[in-house]
Amino acid sequence: KTLNEVLFFPSEVACVEHVFTSLPRSCLCPLRHGAETSLSRLLRHILSASSSLDLCVFAFSNVNLSRAVLALHARGVTVRVLTDKDYVAITGSQIGVLRNDGICVRCDANSVYMHHKFALVDGRLLVTGSLNWTRTAVQSNTENVVVTEEPDLVRPFVQEFNRLWESNDPA
Amino acid sequence: KTLNEVLFFPSEVACVEHVFTSLPRSCLCPLRHGAETSLSRLLRHILSASSSLDLCVFAFSNVNLSRAVLALHARGVTVRVLTDKDYVAITGSQIGVLRNDGICVRCDANSVYMHHKFALVDGRLLVTGSLNWTRTAVQSNTENVVVTEEPDLVRPFVQEFNRLWESNDPA
Numbered sequence A, B: 001k002t003l004n005e006v007l008f009f010p011s012e013v014a015c016v017e018h019v020f021t022s023l024p025r026s027c028l029c030p031l032r033h034g035a036e037t038s039l040s041r042l043l044r045h046i047l048s049a050s051s052s053l054d055l056c057v058f059a060f061s062n063v064n065l066s067r068a069v070l071a072l073h074a075r076g077v078t079v080r081v082l083t084d085k086d087y088v089a090i091t092g093s094q095i096g097v098l099r100n101d102g103i104c105v106r107c108d109a110n111s112v113y114m115h116h117k118f119a120l121v122d123g124r125l126l127v128t129g130s131l132n133w134t135r136t137a138v139q140s141n142t143e144n145v146v147v148t149e150e151p152d153l154v155r156p157f158v159q160e161f162n163r164l165w166e167s168n169d170p171a
């Protein structure tokens, strides 16, 4: 059956350490443990990438989502990040962290705002919605994320990502 | 077959008069005529409502989208609008226009931002994405809108709309 899932935010505040490490009871932080939340579901979908992650997001400052992207890169997954030219230099932006890790990042210079918030996992799974990848969006805003494998939805986003990626080639 | 469609923005600039009036060649404006664009497709999906439109949008200043909502209301379609408490008073906001027309509007007062941008047409068709219903978003930004009848995606949004609507009852 084709995966179709909707995540709503704000996400319940809970520790997401278990998404990154399989060790039980390994975390001593004061947050609630063992809960599946919208954030933990989102992280699991991102971390499910085995070959590629194409990320197209206006604002990226969430450290948990950054950790997930860095984990994929460390694992050999091909990561491409397209982001807005103005947001990239904002305090707390994780884009510099990703670049310093060797991840290929391009900034959209062609539009007023590059306002997308989507990710493509292995070119197969689409993660898209209203949610910017920020701490405020995850913890405080009313937001949605659609997660789908429906080919009629995934295919246009794959094409759009490739089009934007090529049209913002800095070379 | 279940409808699944993706619209990308910025939309090509073209006259959308033909979406509202069936008269051919009725418009004398200087814009290009007869073109189907992302905006005209979006308007057609909204205008396809026959019984209800539930709209949950952070920012609403686009006059074409406002005209579509007013047309539905005039036709007897039940319209409910949920919007962000801070954006409602911004210059150009169409929320006052909708209220003056007798449309039921509620403001989300419970979250930092009510950042959703989705509409439910007859509780059957979901229209959701990164696009705020503003002129800048439609004409200048890089944006997406997913249009789907997939029940596994529509159902959670129907529940979420009803939950937010009830929890923001001003009475």
Ligand SMILES: [Zn+2]
Binding pocket: A015, A016, A017, A027, A028, A029, A030, A031, A033
């Ligand atoms: Zn912990």
Ligand SMILES: [Zn+2]
Binding pocket: B015, B016, B017, B027, B028, B029, B030, B031, B033
């Ligand atoms: Zn015209």
